[in-house]
Amino acid sequence: MPNAGLDAAANSLRAWLNRQHFSDLTSIETTRFFTDSITQWAQSLGYNAREEVHLPTESEETRSRRLDLQLRHRSKTGRLISIEIDRTSKALSLDKLTQAAELGDLALWVRWSRDPISVPIPPGIRVIRAHVLRRKSRTGGPIRMSLQADSCG
Numbered sequence: 001m002p003n004a005g006l007d008a009a010a011n012s013l014r015a016w017l018n019r020q021h022f023s024d025l026t027s028i029e030t031t032r033f034f035t036d037s038i039t040q041w042a043q044s045l046g047y048n049a050r051e052e053v054h055l056p057t058e059s060e061e062t063r064s065r066r067l068d069l070q071l072r073h074r075s076k077t078g079r080l081i082s083i084e085i086d087r088t089s090k091a092l093s094l095d096k097l098t099q100a101a102e103l104g105d106l107a108l109w110v111r112w113s114r115d116p117i118s119v120p121i122p123p124g125i126r127v128i129r130a131h132v133l134r135r136k137s138r139t140g141g142p143i144r145m146s147l148q149a150d151s152c153g
Contacts, residue, residue, distance in 0.1 A: 010126035023146040
């Protein structure tokens with residue numbers, strides 16, 4: 001079972017996120033909510049979380065790419081967990097996660113949208129879908145997001 005650790009991490013994070021909920025957040029606040037919630041999950045399991053972690057580049061000419069979160073167990077044992085958090089289907093996110101998986105990391109993509117995923121998911125990446133609801137403001141303000149408990153698949 002080469003993906004047992006990957007599946008266990010995805011299932012654990014999915015269960016954690018299914019206990020979370022929020023309402024009336026902007027897009028930026030929603031991303032921050034998921035970042036903070038995933039960090040809390042990681043800390044509860046003995047991991048330290050770092051944000052915006054640079055991936056190694058192939059050459060100096062290649063633009064540096066950053067992962068949204070990278071988790072390392074406090075014991076310094078086990079594999080790193082690399083996480084991307086997105087509302088849309090970004091090929092760049094999958095490219096970063098594919099690179100992280102090739103480096104030996106467990107790769108998780110937290111996708112917070114009800115829209116279908118429009119890109120193929122490589123076998124070394126697990127997706128956690130958070131079915132966030134969107135609503136337009138009656139006053140013309142920013143679109144607001146909400147997440148109900150048990151809305152992550």
